[in-house]
Amino acid sequence: MHTLKEVISEQEIQKRVKELGKEISQVYDGEPLVVICTLKGAFLFFSDLVRHISCPHEVDFVRVASYGSSDTSSHTISFTKDIELNVEGKHVLIIEDIIDTGLTMEFLLNQLSARKAKSVKVATLLSKKARREKSISIDFVGFYINDGFLVGYGLDYAEKYRSLPSINELEL
DSSP: OOEEEEEEOHHHHHHHHHHHHHHHHHHHTTOOEEEEEEETTTHHHHHHHHTTOOSOEEEEEEEEESOTTSSSOOSOOEEEEOOOSOOBTSEEEEEEEEESSSHHHHHHHHHHHHTTBSEEEEEEEEEEGGGOOSOOOOSEEEEEEOSSOEEBTTBOBTTBSTTOSSEEEEEO
16 A cells, blocks of 8 residues: 655645636636546546636547556557547637646647647646646646645546545655
8 A cells, every 4th residue: 555645635626626717717708618628637627627617618528648557657648539529710728637747738739729729728737847848838727736646636546546535645
C-alpha cells in the first residue's frame, strides 16, 4: 500500500470549481460552447464544473493516453476516443485534470484547431509547471502545484485512487 498526503482538500476543490464556473461563464458571456472532457482523469472535475457554467453548452468526451501505469509521461500520445460533435465554427473548452509536460494538451489543441473551431481554450484543475516541456496557454487554472505524483478527484495511479474526494500526493 502507498502512503497518501492530502495536498488540496475536498472543500478547497469545490470552492475553486464553483469560482472557475463563474469565470468561464463570464468569458463566454452567453455564447454557445462545446465543453470537452479528457477521459479518464478529468471526469469528476468536468461533471462538477459544467454544473457551474451558465452559458449554453454541449458536452463531449475525448480520451488521450500518455501515462499507462507509470508515474512519468511516455512521450507517446495515443488518441483512443475521439469527440463526436462537429466543432467547426464553435467555441471549444477542453477540461483537463492536470497539465504537466504539456504534450497531451499540445496534441489536443492542434487537433481541435485543425477542425476549424472558432476558439479553443483550456481549463485544468491542476497546473504543474516544474515538468512543462511545451509552451501552451492555459486559460483557467484551478490550482498551481509543485512537483509530486498526485492522485484523487479523478487522478489515478495504475487505475487506483480516482474516487478520493481530495487531491493527495502519492509517496511511491
